[in-house]
Amino acid sequence: MALNKQLLAQIIEEKLKPLVKKVDEQAHYAESYILALGEAGFFQSANKDQSSLLVDEATVVRETAKVCMTTAFCVWCHLAALTYLRNSDNPFLKNDVLPQLENGVKLGATGLSNAMKYYSGLEKLHLTAEKTEAGYIINGTLPAVSNLGKRHYFGAIATIDTREVMVLVSTNASGLEMTERLGFIGVNGSATYTCKFENVLIPNDFVISEDAKAFCDIIRPTFIYYQVPLGAGVIAAAADGIEKVKAKQNGCNDFLKVQATELRSHHERIEAELTQLASNLTLKDVVNTRLQAVHDTLAAVQANMIHNGAAGYVAGSVPSRKLREAYFFANLTPTVRHLEKIKSNFT
Template sequence: MAVDVVVLQALIDEKLKPFVKRIDEEALYAEDFLHALGKSGFFDSSQKNEQTTLLDELTIVQETAKVCMTTAFCLWCHLAALTYIRKTKNAALRGKILPLLENGEVLGATGLSNPMKFYAGLEKLHLSAKRVEGGYVLDGVLPAVSNLGNNHWFGAIAHNEEQEVMVFVNTDNANITLKEKTHFLGVNGSATYTCKFENVFVADDYVVSHNASTFVDQIRPTFILYQVPLGFGVVEASVEGIEKVKAKQNGCNEYLQVQADVLSVKLQSLQTHLALLVQSGEITLNAISKIRLQAVYETLEAVQANMLHNGSAGYIAGSTPSRKLREAYFFANLTPTVRQLEKMTKTLTCNSK
């Protein structure tokens, strides 16, 4: 069952488009839009196989990113949280939380930016866990977790002696202190917070995995997969932006080296490649990392072309081309960043030979 694009577009028109400027300039968090997606059944996987669920949710991210990549990024955070709960072997956790996340009653976040860098050999793990009766006690600070608010859930990984444990925690926990982070070049409306853990008890019912390293290996390809349509949406919006101004200055834009049709062909090719990968049921880390990396460079090319085609109008504060430019640079620096992806794709390719 494919996504009902008409209903999705109606939600975007009503609950997202009117607020994009405020999201970008005033750090407004489009929480109502995210809740509405769930209430309208867009996160419901109960009647779908995994491939259909993934393809549908990729479409939702792309359509959202065309209008506002900040909100699409928040949507990705929620889908990452859904992935953790869909994949956990903890039936109690899945039974309690999955329906709430899928029907939009509560929203989720990833919390794995630092752990993903840890497993890539780039950072130390910021949280520690002590095994106690009935669960774990966590301490430490996560520098940045996005898509957070009251009664939001997010994943976290902490070092526990010889291995790591992954848990699912709620922002309303009295021992978790949130401090909002804004003043970004873009994505101010991403509801990003520093999260300080002080003696936070997490019961076994809320443990995603007692062996986080193995679990991350399982979910990382999907984690990265859901990011790719962030770039697709921005490329699509840039193509539309270029088409709108093609008659500017007596059609002088036709002499620019990068044109909308070239960008469209590249986008369609990468979209087809991604869809075939999902349909194959074999989403390897190497394959999806290569697509994600290619999406970064194609997105950067598209937003730069959009700026050039729009000329001085694109440099006005608050213009759509300038917002898409800033969104693209965030996409390039979203974990795994372009630097990390370059390292991963080369390392994984060498190791597979």
């Protein structure tokens, strides 16, 4: 079934656009918007091949990011959780929990920032696990997990003996202490929390994989793929921003080197690469696309600021918000330096 772009645009218009300034300036979490997407069927994987699923869900991220990349980031967090369950061999997670996440009953988050860095040799693993008959007892602290609330699940990886286990954690789990994190220059509305585990029991039914390292190798390309449209959406928004002020100061902006047409060509290239990747998704190719998308996004928001002049420098302006969103995109795991290290493995 083809993506209903008209319905998506309607939900964005009604459920997201009125909240954007509140998200950016008051750290409002647009949970109702993400739930509305689920209820409308935008996270359904049934009767879709892998290529169509990737393209359709990337479209949802991109269209959301055009309006609010903070909320698009939350959508990406949810898609990451869906990716975990879709690839798990655990029948309970696939048959009972996954439908709730796809239908907008529950929401999901990633929780793998630390683990992804661990597997690239950048950090130590923050969580430990102890095997019991009932499941795994988890201890430790994850510094930042986004897109969390009362009806949420998130993935987590903990070390046990000589291996790692990946589990799905309910935010209502006993022994889990969540402390909200604010004070960022952007994405404060991303519902980000420090998660402290004190003897948190994860039942066997909520084990995603007994071999987390091998599982991460499987899901990492999709994990990164869904990030790329975050940048694509911001680039498209920056191009629109430049178009809106092209007549400013008697058309003086025409003399600037970077114009909207260049930004749109970058956007079109990213979209073409996403379509191609959906049919043949490899880590090498998606890392290259993601890395180039970061640089294109940073250049786009800078051009948008210059075209808007002093108006873009005013607190609360759209160009300044896009600028801050782009810097977050550059620092989203895997960050630029992390991506460069991964890329070095292919040369």
